Amino acid sequence: MRSRQYGSDVLSGRRRGQPRELTEVPLELGLVVEDVSGEFCGAVVGWEKDAIALEDRHGKRRLFPYGPAPFLLEGQPVRLVRPATSAASAAPRRTASGSVAAPASRAKVARQSRIYVEGRHDAELVERIWGDDLRDVGVVVEFLCGIDDLPAIVDEFSPGPARRLGVLVDHLVAGSKESLIAARVTSPHVLIVGHPFIDVWAAVKPARLGIERWPDVPRGTPWKEGVLAALGWPPDTAAGWQRILRSVRGFADLDPAFLGRVEELIDFVTAAD
Helix, strand or coil, rough: CCCCCCCCCCCCCCCCCCCCCCCCEEEECCCEEEECCCCCCEEEEECEEEEEEEEECCCCCEEEEECCCCCCCCCEEEEEEEECCCHHHHHCCCCCCCCCCCCCCCCCCCCCEEEECCCHHHHHHHHHHHHHHHHHCCCCEEECCCCCHHHHHHHHCCCEEEEEEEECCCCCCCCCCHHHHCCCCCCEEEEECCCCCCCHHHEEEEEEHHHCCCCCCCCCCCHHHHHHHHCCCCHHHHHHHHHHHCCCCCHHHEEEHHHHHHHHHHHHHHHCC
């Protein structure tokens, strides 16, 4: 919707033939601007070689190309430019989890401690956000294809003071099947934590997918398949998951109930440090 505050041409005040002189504003994350057409207003969430990404207050993102068209900043036309190299290099690089990235170094030998998650999708989401951090501390994440045999899996792992095990469980709520299985593991060198979601898909904030909330799936219907049907997506769980995973750029795209549990596991398995 076009803003009534501005005319159809924000540069109409210049004399005919006069070159456009726009204030150049360096890009920075969180800078709120409006595209010149007045159709989209959002905060800068990233930029690439040829495009600038904006996100509005509903979580919707759009890419805008670099070029002659200006943006409106506090009602004034400006040209967004890439930050100077010196300024960019002075700021510490952040990982997707929000941590300060460690300096580049040689590959590290993996420590004996491990983090286990229930399935491939859980592992891929953890890698998406904490992959750099986990490689820096030498922690490997493995997936289990379910936790029905968790006590036997823990016994086989043989946890100890220098060989800790962290386990992330889906739908770990009071009275659930998962909570009963987890209660059978009593080793002090094992930490089992979980999030309340039926499936790890729901750990992604629904706004990232342009929806208000995750659909309610009737009892007896597999949750993933029910979600795909409710959203009108093709009935392909692998493709559906990749679509969800591509929407995740950083820790702010995940529910805090998931973020906190993973951070807790990383702290536990690296506690000896």
